Amino acid sequence: MATTVETIAEAVTPEFEHSNERLRRRRGALLALPAYLYLIIFFVIPFGIVVVYSFATRTRFGTDLSGWNLNSYRRLGDDLVRDVLFRSAWLALLTTVVCLVLAYPFSYYMATRSERTRNLMLVFVMIPFWTNFLVRTYAWRVILGTDGPYSQLTSAVGLGSGRLLFTQVAVVLGLVYGFLPFMILPLYASIERVDPRLLEASRDLYATGFGTFRRILLPLSMPGVIAGSILVFVPSLGAYVTPSILGGAKTTLLGSYIVTQFLSARDFPFGAALSFVLMIVMLSATLIYFRKGGRTL
Numbered sequence: 039m040a041t042t043v044e045t046i047a048e049a050v051t052p053e054f055e056h057s058n059e060r061l062r063r064r065r066g067a068l069l070a071l072p073a074y075l076y077l078i079i080f081f082v083i084p085f086g087i088v089v090v091y092s093f094a095t096r097t098r099f100g101t102d103l104s105g106w107n108l109n110s111y112r113r114l115g116d117d118l119v120r121d122v123l124f125r126s127a128w129l130a131l132l133t134t135v136v137c138l139v140l141a142y143p144f145s146y147y148m149a150t151r152s153e154r155t156r157n158l159m160l161v162f163v164m165i166p167f168w169t170n171f172l173v174r175t176y177a178w179r180v181i182l183g184t185d186g187p188y189s190q191l192t193s194a195v196g197l198g199s200g201r202l203l204f205t206q207v208a209v210v211l212g213l214v215y216g217f218l219p220f221m222i223l224p225l226y227a228s229i230e231r232v233d234p235r236l237l238e239a240s241r242d243l244y245a246t247g248f249g250t251f252r253r254i255l256l257p258l259s260m261p262g263v264i265a266g267s268i269l270v271f272v273p274s275l276g277a278y279v280t281p282s283i284l285g286g287a288k289t290t291l292l293g294s295y296i297v298t299q300f301l302s303a304r305d306f307p308f309g310a311a312l313s314f315v316l317m318i319v320m321l322s323a324t325l326i327y328f329r330k331g332g333r334t335l
Contacts, residue, residue, distance in 0.1 A: 085317065091310035101306045110311035119295075119312075126292035129206060130274035133213040137221040137270045138263065140214070145225035145262075146255075150234075160226075163219050171216060175283050178212050179203060182284070204286035212280040217273060221266035228262025229255070268327045272320050292316060 095105035113119060148159045166174060180186050182203040189201060202208045232255060240250040256263075278293035285291070290298075292312070299309030 088310045088313050088317070091306050092314045094307045094310075096305055096307050100304075110307040113308055114311065114315065122290055122292055122295045125289075126275055129210060129213070129291065130271050130277075133210055133217065133274045134221075134267050134271045136210065136214050137218050138267060141218060141221040141225050141266065142263075145222050146229050148222075149226055149229040149232075163222050166215075166219060172279060174216070175212055175280055178208070178215065179283055182208050182211070203284065204288060206285065206289055208284040209281050209289050209291070212284045213274050213277060216280060217270045220269040220273075224265040224269065225259065225262040228259040228265075232258045265327055268323045272323050275319065276316050 090103065091101065092110055093106040093108070095102040095107060095109070114123075148156055151159070182188050182201075184201055184203070186203075202211070236254050236258070237250055240254050241247075245253070276293045276296075277291060278297060281289055281291040281294050285294075296309050296312045296316070299305045299312065303309075
């Protein structure tokens, strides 16, 4: 028996361990190969095409890929472009803050209920995903329209014929409605993992409710806050459907402006430059999520 153990121990050499590790890596690479191919075909190659077009030159006959320059990136400093960028960033930030304010107490309430109640509330949160996003956005157009329920309600209470459609308020309402579940779900997952005994200990030490929230609950749920904020801010920044349907021509945001450059103005280099900047912002936000929130969520 002792001889057998010694033989096995001699066989487990550093060369054997390295060979076994290389074998595991090859197996992992083969399993991940379909995902790598998917990313290369549908992300890396399109991203490279966008980068190439962003340095191209617009001509009367189309796009000249041989005349590389930085003219499209210089146009990012134009007053019109800066207005669109600032308006998009402001509405995306406002949408994120509103979603966070609405989602945090809801997520806390849901995380502190019984398992049956939590599952039921999760179903209610997921129900909007069962309907097409475009249909839900058009429903808001009917609600906020001149003859919609909102206008009829304001007229009934003597406030006149109120109209929110084609305003920034309507855009924020639509974005909050569309992206609120993306804030609720990460917050719920993060708050649910907080040990309730920590909150009880804080109250036993005469901490106020706000003090317990500020010192215990909020720091421990910060990964969910970061993840939810990124999941709401990034798509809100490049949103196209909601601003186009609820905002109209007076509320042009970055997504709508990019589509205009490609389809109407036929300025592919400038549209590609705007898209490249937007993708860089999204990638940066994703890296922040993985560094700050993704590891502990």
